[in-house]
Amino acid sequence: MVGADGLWSRARGLLSTDRPITDTYVAYRGALPMGEITVPVEPDDEIIWIGPNKHLVQYPIRRGELYNQVAVFRSTRYTPELEPTDDWGGPTELDAAFAGSCEQVRTSITMFNRDRRWVMYDREPLADWTRGRVTLLGDAAHPMVQYLAQGACQALEDAECLARHLAKHAGDIDEAFAGYQAERIPRTALVQHVARGWGQVWHDDGEVVPALRDRVFGRRATDDYTDPDWLYQPVTS
Numbered sequence: 001m002v003g004a005d006g007l008w009s010r011a012r013g014l015l016s017t018d019r020p021i022t023d024t025y026v027a028y029r030g031a032l033p034m035g036e037i038t039v040p041v042e043p044d045d046e047i048i049w050i051g052p053n054k055h056l057v058q059y060p061i062r063r064g065e066l067y068n069q070v071a072v073f074r075s076t077r078y079t080p081e082l083e084p085t086d087d088w089g090g091p092t093e094l095d096a097a098f099a100g101s102c103e104q105v106r107t108s109i110t111m112f113n114r115d116r117r118w119v120m121y122d123r124e125p126l127a128d129w130t131r132g133r134v135t136l137l138g139d140a141a142h143p144m145v146q147y148l149a150q151g152a153c154q155a156l157e158d159a160e161c162l163a164r165h166l167a168k169h170a171g172d173i174d175e176a177f178a179g180y181q182a183e184r185i186p187r188t189a190l191v192q193h194v195a196r197g198w199g200q201v202w203h204d205d206g207e208v209v210p211a212l213r214d215r216v217f218g219r220r221a222t223d224d225y226t227d228p229d230w231l232y233q234p235v236t237s
């Protein structure tokens with residue numbers, strides 16, 4: 001059995017008693033027809049507005065037909081007691097979080113879908129995600145906060161790797177699952193941890209980290225995408 005049942009995986013419950021952890025951030029999404037966008041946009045643009053306890057990402061998708069937007073902020077109402085409810089991270093908090101932003105960001109925030117929010121969750125990496133004939137894949141195995149935009153990417157890599165090991169160890173599920181998790185756990189655990197750190201650097205509301213961050217980012221050419229190169233090296237078999 002391959003448990004690919006997402007963040008709240010029941011299959012994971014067969015091998016771990018852990019539960020998702022929130023960093024108390026919430027995301028709203030607002031994909032728009034490109035015709036509604038009034039600012040000039042290039043097909044390869046990825047714009048990230050960063051501020052204390054918040055960020056806004058904007059980029060074209062679907063061959064430039066849609067403009068995808070994701071706004072993320074730390075809830076000021078969050079408490080562990082409220083966590084299972086919808087009474088925190090609501091649209092009022094969304095507006096308040098971005099109220100002090102520049103006009104372009106504030107205008108963008110008015111164009112978001114307010115019907116649904118996504119709470120940011122991850123879990124600590126597992127040292128072992130296989131028991132007998134049960135293994136995990138995707139968010140069930142390694143949910144991560146979405147700041148590196150890697151959750152679905154890592155799930156796809158899992159699928160390729162699992163298929164490769166099943167072919168290599170034809171008929172021996174134990175060997176295939178062992179090879180699969182030996183290859184995938186170190187990489188996905190790294191991505192889980194770096195995603196957290198990436199968010200902390202973006203959202204920091206102190207003085208030192210934003211100063212260093214802005215200095216590093218300010219020296220980078222706007223078309224320089226080498227920072228995440230380590231994510232896109234060929235996966236070894």
Ligand SMILES: Cc1cc2nc3c(=O)[nH]c(=O)nc-3n(C[C@H](O)[C@H](O)[C@H](O)COP(=O)(O)OP(=O)(O)OC[C@H]3O[C@@H](n4cnc5c(N)ncnc54)[C@H](O)[C@@H]3O)c2cc1C
Nearest residue numbers: 004005006007027118138139140146149150151152153155
């Ligand atoms: C706001 C936001 C933005 C994101 N942006 C990106 C991005 O840009 N790039 C990226 O790579 N990732 C991104 N992600 C992460 C990505 O959405 C997930 O990592 C990905 O969907 C995980 O895929 P999955 O198949 O493992 O789990 P899921 O997509 O959650 O699928 C699990 C499936 O299992 C089903 N299921 C659950 N329980 C059971 C059960 N008991 N029985 C049967 N079926 C069950 C569910 O209905 C669901 O269909 C983002 C996430 C969020 C919240």
